[in-house]
Amino acid sequence: MSRNLFDNLLHVKSLFRDRRALGHAFNPQNLPHRRDEISALVNNLVEALRGHAPSNMNLYGRPGSGKTAVTRFVCRDLESKGAAEGCKISTVEINCRNIDTKYRVLAEIGNRLAGEGDEAIPFTGWPADKVFDRVRARMQARAGVHVIVLDEIDHLVRKGSEGDDLLYSLTSLNIGLLEGGAFCCVIGISNDLAFTEMLDPRVQSRLAPIDVVFAPYNATQLEDVLKPRANKGVKEGALDDAVIPLCAALAAKEDGDARRALDLLRISVQQAEQNEVDVVRISHVRQAQNQLEFDQITPTIQDLPLQQKLVLFSILINERNGLNNISTGEVYGTYEMACENAGERPLTSRRVSSLIRGLDMAGIITAKTTSRGRHGMSKRINSCLPPAFDALKVMRSAEPVMDVVVGARYRLQNKL
């Protein structure tokens, strides 16, 4: 009888109890180590339950510091308390990475607040004033407090005047809404502490937000974040005692990112499953860490422009030849040969220096400037890719010309 391709995997015993508990979309019931941040939101938003307008807020913090999770957690309780107390409260959460123009944000708010028989606002095409009037009319018709959460708002603010214009409009909404017994409060969430400095001073002063800073989690705190989620997500006895502390310690080094800690744990469990063992061990966490690094770096290397790939190639092949602290001159010599093999005209050494700086900023290499006394300044260039990561292979499969370049022979300077 022919076997089905899925038979093998289907019969592997899963180590997960509920994989979703370790996923990004899961909303935990409890958020350890975010008590102060939750209190700051609750102390302000309680005004909505008292029939007053809460202040606007700005929440800042590194990726994975719990900003979105905390805001959802508080808004969920605010809405249910509002319903229990007969207060009209609606919350609208918008992610400005996906919905990234003033028009689209206002249209989205208008559509989420649409009542029965209200016309849908199209994605594009209406005059801005018309969209704005509908939003105001719908807020007034619903009355009560409207909490507008603009998550990842820095994406909008970086786009010219879109952010300024939107926030100006939203803050001016209150003026027209007050007569209708409605209020609007804006909660902006961003990674960038300097975000309000990018705003027009008029918008800043109208917004007058309460700032809440989310500090990164440390390793011990991340352990407390992971434990309840692991209890829910992973079968009892399936985790070696050292696994959670290692995931937490590794993620603490990555700016205390709770998302990273959860990804590490989830992928470690997957690795153990694939190896068909009953217990997740630290070796699986190491494998997960490698996989995550590879997943992050691969697209960065693939998407480098050809000239930058040629420069990176020139650095890597010298390293393979045993050189380290490579100078710009050494890179340039190899780069010229690589260009010839690629059929490309070499750029000037000044341009190549700026491509080297670009690779440094992307975290692929480090280029330290050192003084060579009266010979001027020189760079010491080293790659900083994970040891097991084969960047040459990635570049080779990314574009045919790089296959030719990597496959060619080079005369390189030998290790001294």
Ligand SMILES: Nc1ncnc2c1ncn2[C@@H]1O[C@H](COP(=O)(O)OP(=O)(O)OP(=O)(O)O)[C@@H](O)[C@H]1O
């Ligand atoms: N204190 C916590 N307890 C449990 N899970 C948490 C906690 N803090 C964060 N998480 C989880 O970590 C992940 C990342 O958190 P969240 O999405 O809130 O980060 P963020 O600060 O919004 O990051 P970004 O700036 O990248 O949007 C989510 O899965 C979230 O549920």
Ligand SMILES: [Mg+2]
């Ligand atoms: Mg977020």
